[in-house]
Amino acid sequence: MGDERERARLAALEGYGLLSDVPLAAGSWPELDAVLRLAVQVSGLPNATLNLIDADHQRQLATVGFVGCDSAREHSMCGQHFLSGRPVVVPDATRDPAYAANPWVTGELGDVRLYVSIPLVTADQHVLGTLCAFDSEPGHPDEHLVASLRDVATVVLGLFEQRRAARHSADLARQAQDQQVLAQLAARELETRQELLDAVLGSVAVGIVACDQDGRLTVFNEAAREWHGTEVLDDVPPHEWPRRYDLFDVDGRTPLRLDQVPLMRALEDGHVENIEIVIAPVGGKATRALCFGRALTAPDGTALGAVVAMADVTEERAQQAALSRTQERLALSEARFRSMFEDSPVGIGLSDEHGLFVAANDALCRLLGRSESQIRGSSSLPFTHPDDAGAHRSARTMLADANGAPVHVEKRYVRPSGEIRWVWLSVTRVDGPEGQDWTLAHIQDVTERKQSELELRDSRETLTAVAQVARCAQAGTDPRPVVVSAVRDLVGAGSVALVEPDGDELVVTACEGIDTMGVRTPTGQGTLTGLVFGTGESAFIGDARAFSPASKALSELSNTRAVLCEPVIANGKTVAILLIGWLEPAESLDPRIASLVATLAAETGAALTGAMLRQQLQALATTDPLTGLVNRRGWYERLDALTARVRRTGESLTLAVADLDHFKKYNDTHGHDAGDELLREFAERTTSSLREIDLVARWGGEEFAIALPGSNSDEARIALDRLRRNVPGGQTCSFGLATWDGVEPLAGCLARADEALYRAKVSGRNRISA
Numbered sequence: 070m071g072d073e074r075e076r077a078r079l080a081a082l083e084g085y086g087l088l089s090d091v092p093l094a095a096g097s098w099p100e101l102d103a104v105l106r107l108a109v110q111v112s113g114l115p116n117a118t119l120n121l122i123d124a125d126h127q128r129q130l131a132t133v134g135f136v137g138c139d140s141a142r143e144h145s146m147c148g149q150h151f152l153s154g155r156p157v158v159v160p161d162a163t164r165d166p167a168y169a170a171n172p173w174v175t176g177e178l179g180d181v182r183l184y185v186s187i188p189l190v191t192a193d194q195h196v197l198g199t200l201c202a203f204d205s206e207p208g209h210p211d212e213h214l215v216a217s218l219r220d221v222a223t224v225v226l227g228l229f230e231q232r233r234a235a236r237h238s239a240d241l242a243r244q245a246q247d248q249q250v251l252a253q254l255a256a257r258e259l260e261t262r263q264e265l266l267d268a269v270l271g272s273v274a275v276g277i278v279a280c281d282q283d284g285r286l287t288v289f290n291e292a293a294r295e296w297h298g299t300e301v302l303d304d305v306p307p308h309e310w311p312r313r314y315d316l317f318d319v320d321g322r323t324p325l326r327l328d329q330v331p332l333m334r335a336l337e338d339g340h341v342e343n344i345e346i347v348i349a350p351v352g353g354k355a356t357r358a359l360c361f362g363r364a365l366t367a368p369d370g371t372a373l374g375a376v377v378a379m380a381d382v383t384e385e386r387a388q389q390a391a392l393s394r395t396q397e398r399l400a401l402s403e404a405r406f407r408s409m410f411e412d413s414p415v416g417i418g419l420s421d422e423h424g425l426f427v428a429a430n431d432a433l434c435r436l437l438g439r440s441e442s443q444i445r446g447s448s449s450l451p452f453t454h455p456d457d458a459g460a461h462r463s464a465r466t467m468l469a470d471a472n473g474a475p476v477h478v479e480k481r482y483v484r485p486s487g488e489i490r491w492v493w494l495s496v497t498r499v500d501g502p503e504g505q506d507w508t509l510a511h512i513q514d515v516t517e518r519k520q521s522e523l524e525l526r527d528s529r530e531t532l533t534a535v536a537q538v539a540r541c542a543q544a545g546t547d548p549r550p551v552v553v554s555a556v557r558d559l560v561g562a563g564s565v566a567l568v569e570p571d572g573d574e575l576v577v578t579a580c581e582g583i584d585t586m587g588v589r590t591p592t593g594q595g596t597l598t599g600l601v602f603g604t605g606e607s608a609f610i611g612d613a614r615a616f617s618p619a620s621k622a623l624s625e626l627s628n629t630r631a632v633l634c635e636p637v638i639a640n641g642k643t644v645a646i647l648l649i650g651w652l653e654p655a656e657s658l659d660p661r662i663a664s665l666v667a668t669l670a671a672e673t674g675a676a677l678t679g680a681m682l683r684q685q686l687q688a689l690a691t692t693d694p695l696t697g698l699v700n701r702r703g704w705y706e707r708l709d710a711l712t713a714r715v716r717r718t719g720e721s722l723t724l725a726v727a728d729l730d731h732f733k734k735y736n737d738t739h740g741h742d743a744g745d746e747l748l749r750e751f752a753e754r755t756t757s758s759l760r761e762i763d764l765v766a767r768w769g770g771e772e773f774a775i776a777l778p779g780s781n782s783d784e785a786r787i788a789l790d791r792l793r794r795n796v797p798g799g800q801t802c803s804f805g806l807a808t809w810d811g812v813e814p815l816a817g818c819l820a821r822a823d824e825a826l827y828r829a830k831v832s833g834r835n836r837i838s839a
Contacts, residue, residue, distance in 0.1 A: 076151075079124055081195035085229050086236040088128060099129070100275060105133045105225050111217035112185065112210070113789040114202040119189075119225060120147050121198040128300075130198075135179070137447075146181065147199040151188045155214050156368055158345035159184040161207035167723075170504075183208035186214065187222045189229070192342040192363075200225060201534060212367050219365060220288070220376045224277060227361040227378030230342070234359075276358060276379035278332055282372045293379065296358065298350035307333060317347040321355060326589055327468070334377035335362035337649055340353055345382070356620055357383045375394045376497045381580050416512035422505040424448045424465065427481040436492065437485030452483035454489060468496055468508065479515070487656075487723070491519040523661060548676035556647060556669050557581050560662045564629065567673075568598055568646040575646065583629075598646050605643045607663075608634045612654040630654040635666050639674035647673065693767040696752035704766035708796060708815060711764060711778050723785035724819050725806040727755075727792070730834040732771035743798075750797040758791050774819070782808045782839050789837050801835035808839075 082088065101119070108117045116134035120127050129137035142148045146168055152158050162168040173179040183204040189197045199834045202221045276296055279288035281395050284307035294300060297314050305313050308327050312648030316325040325346060327333055332342045340363040349355040362377030391640035410417050416433030418426050429437075429444040437444060437452050453461045457480040467476045478494040493513045501507040553565040564582030568575045574589045575598050593599045599610050610632045637645035647670055691703030699707060715722045729735075729751065736744035748771065755765050755773065764776040789804045796802045805826025809818040829838035 075124075078197075081191060081193065082121065082123060082197050082235075085197065086234045087130060087197070087232070088123060094130070094621040098228075100228055101131050101134075101225070104221055104275075105131050105222075106220040108200060108202055108218055109133050111221060112202045113185065114185070114210075116204065116205050117202045119198065120145070120150060120201055122148050122196075124448070124465070127198075129309045140172070140178055146171050146173050147186045147358050150195050151199050154190050155192070156189050156219065157184070157186040158210055158215060158368075160209050163760065164207075164813060178201075179756055180205045182206050184208070185210055185798065187215070187218045189222055189226055191226060191229075192340050192361075215368060216365060216373055221277065221278075223361070223365075223376050224378045226277060227275060227380065230361050231359070240442055240722055245690045259547075264383060266284050272356075275500065276381070276607050277376065278379070279374060279376040280336065280375040281331055282336075283338070287374065288376065291322065291493075292381070296350075296356040296379075296381070298346045298353040301790065315348055315350045315353075317349050319347060319357075321343050321347040330375045331360035331362055331379075332375055335364055335377055339364045341377065353384070356381055357386050359580065360651075372614060389572045416510075416514070418444070418449070418512060419499075420448070420510065422507060423727055424508075427507075433512055435492060436512060437482055438486060449482075452482045454483050454571055457481050463627075464494070464496060468498055471498075471816065473498060488617065489516075490514055490599070491516045505701055534772055543767040548673070550581075551650045552647075552669065552673045553579045553581045556649060556666065559665050559669065560649065561651075562648045562649045563652040568602075568648055569677075575599065578645075597632065597634050598648060601636050601645055601646055605636050605638060607636060607667075609658040609663075611635075613650075620826070628652055632660060633666060635670045637670045637674045637677065639677065644674060644677055648701070694821075696749050696767050697763070698752050698756070698773070699766045701766065701768065704764070704768075704776075708776060710761075711776055712815060715778050715809075718779075720779040721781040721784075722809040722811075723777045723782060723806055724809065724815070724822045725777070725785060725789055725804055726768065726771040726819070726822045727775060727789075727804050728826055728830065729771040729796070730830075732800075736796070747798050751802070754795050754797060755792055758795060759788065782806065786839065788835055793837065802836045803829040805836040806837065806839050 072509060089790055105119060109115065116132075118135075118137055119130040120134045121130050121143060122128075122145060125142050126139050127142055127148055128139045131137075146162070147157075149167060153263055159165050159168060160183060162171070162174045162181050168181075168184070170175050171181075173181050180195050181203045183206060184354065185202045187198060191197065200218060202218060218749040241829040271830065276527070277288055277290045278284050278286065278293050286305070288299075299314065300404070307330075309328055310316065310333070311325045311327060314724060316330060317323060318325060318329070327336075329346075331341045331344045331346065334344070337459070344360040345357060346360060347355055347357055358379035359382045359597055360377050360379050362375060364375045365373040367373055406554060410428075410430050413430060416436045417430045418433050421427050425446055425448055426444050429441050432443050439452070450458065451459050454714035460478055460480045464476060464478050467478075475495050475497045478496065480494065482490050482492055491514070493515045495511045495513075497509050499507050499509045525660070537715070553567050556562065557565040562582065566577045566580040566583070566585050568590075569578045570576075570592060571589070574593055577585045577588045580586055590596050590598055592602055597608060597610065613632045614632050615631065629652065631651040631654050633647075633649040635647040635649065636643045637647060644780050647666065649666065691699050691706060693700045711722065714720070729747070732744065732747075735747065748767075749833060752767065759777075762778055764778075766774045768774045775789070777788060780788065783809070784804050789806065792803055805822045805824065805828065807818050807821035807825060808816065825838040829836045832838065
């Protein structure tokens with residue numbers, strides 16, 4: 070507890086700024102010298118000193134009657150007792166065991182006999198030192214002498230408080246120098262104010278008033294009389310003080326109540342500090358006084374009265390009023406600076422010559438996701454995205470070459486959570502407190518703008534991809550290659566595959582970036598693709614090597630790490646899967662990529678559905694619904710391909726026309742259903758008896774057209790004869806055939822086959838005619 074009190078006392082002593090002024094130049098503090106002379110006069114002792122006692126020394130701030138010097142605290146007479154806060158009176162120090170061996174008594178430093186020490190106790194109960202009066206002869210001072218010295222000590226404390234106020238003002242001025250234009254103006258303002266305050270202190274005495282315990286005025290010095298414009302009236306009762314002595318509140322208009330009068334407050338409350346009043350005598354000059362005071366007590370504790378020291382701050386307040394007008398003009402700059410740094414939504418950071426932050430506003434702390442204590446003392450490099458480290462290092466070089474112009478840099482910061490924020494930096498060189506090359510950075514969060522740019526780019530690229538897929542759908546071409554290529558380009562994937570169901574399996578129908586065309590996997594839950602196909606929900610694997618279903622499904626994709634399996638849904642049903650792989654693992658799927666893939670998956674579903682519908686429509690347009698064979702339209706479409714083949718290979722091509730004999734009679738006898746069944750079974754036997762490259766079409770009614778590529782007339786006759794002997798239902802069939810000569814139109818060749826059929830019919834049916 071004692072150590073804490075001593076630290077607090079030393080801090081208070083340091084706060085007055087008195088130790089730095091020891092020793093004082095002669096005449097540099099005339100009020101203090103005058104007060105010390107007053108101590109000699111009121112005590113009747115020839116020597117007096119003001120001692121300040123720090124941790125190790127006693128320092129004599131001022132002396133009268135002898136040449137003072139500093140001494141070690143252990144040699145200080147006052148140092149032995151001053152912390153008690155009570156006056157000490159020693160009639161003869163040579164006879165007092167506590168002091169007889171002290172260097173100030175033995176003659177080494179002084180020849181003290183009669184010794185009176187008054188502690189200098191502040192309103193906060195911190196003991197700064199002592200007011201000490203002594204004689205080289207012994208004596209017996211009375212209580213009046215001690216009380217007088219205590220009054221002088223009160224005046225000394227008032228001067229100390231006055232000096233601390235001036236020191237505080239000077240400190241504020243020095244602090245203000247750090248604030249750009251406002252700092253410079255404020256510094257000049259404080260300098261002017263200090264000059265004016267020094268002038269006031271050099272020319273105006275301290276006013277001192279005192280009263281006894283009954284409220285009778287006992288001291289009313291010259292300065293006080295001058296300010297009040299009146300003489301002391303002993304018979305003025307305390308309740309008349311405010312009116313008789315023209316005492317007003319700080320507004321200069323409201324009369325003080327008795328309980329507001331500083332002297333009465335000191336008498337009743339024990340002390341007053343920094344109380345400002347206005348003394349405004351009628352017809353006279355108004356004086357603003359800053360009051361300090363305390364109650365007076367005898368050594369035995371008897372109440373003696375109270376004393377108040379008043380410092381004239383009229384000029385200082387007038388200067389403050391004048392400066393307030395300047396401050397109003399500075400208010401806009403001050404508000405702008407405060408708004409720019411503290412309240413600005415834009416991050417602001419101040420860095421020293423080493424590039425280390427010395428200050429960061431709240432907006433910058435929020436932007437970086439860190440407290441100011443975590444930012445101060447660090448450069449911005451630890452917060453910078455690794456890919457932007459080069460931009461960070463080049464910024465200072467750019468700033469050095471900018472000749473005072475701001476440098477603009479776009480980069481990314483990474484928050485502790487891993488979130489990335491894009492920023493736009495405007496960096497300007499500023500002077501540090503000692504002229505160093507410091508930098509001021511305005512850091513604007515442009516993440517949303519960058520996101521918008523990315524979204525706009527993605528939107529354009531997505532629209533382009535969707536348009537490509539849509540054009541495929543409109544043109545009737547296969548959209549699958551376009552889909553996988555567009556997805557890979559949009560999301561920067563290493564590989565993309567489109568997987569579609571085929572019975573109980575999933576087969577790759579399109580791919581890019583890796584050759585997996587035709588690879589099959591089961592549709593069950595044992596693979597990632599099977600799982601997604603079954604649930605219809607997308608799945609993302611950050612590292613496929615750590616996920617067995619993924620690795621099983623992607624056995625061909627050995628270099629793939631991160632995998633996205635996106636279902637392609639049409640009409641509420643999963644019709645395909647987009648399997649997307651990246652070469653690097655990832656902790657999570659970028660929402661932007663997820664959105665792009667989902668958009669293209671939806672368009673892919675529509676395109677695949679459209680393609681299937683076109684295939685179905687095309688099949689309906691070219692297929693006979695009863696037999697499942699191609700109809701005349703399908704015949705001609707496929708015959709063109711056969712013709713191109715035989716032209717290219719030089720093979721033979723034989724065309725035939727088949728007609729079921731007596732089909733009308735069969736139909737009439739057995740019914741139309743039986744007739745339809747006969748046609749279906751004949752078509753099935755015909756296709757099963759012929760080769761895959763052969764073409765069979767229902768020509769109309771009970772007639773069928775047959776194309777046999779690679780077969781001459783004799784070879785065709787053998788194949789057709791197998792059909793003739795295998796007619797279902799015990800029925801017979803007649804055939805006419807013609808071999809294409811490679812020159813005539815195919816319609817002419819088919820007409821010759823039809824003529825041959827007619828001859829077969831006329832010749833008795835159930836035969837082949839060429």
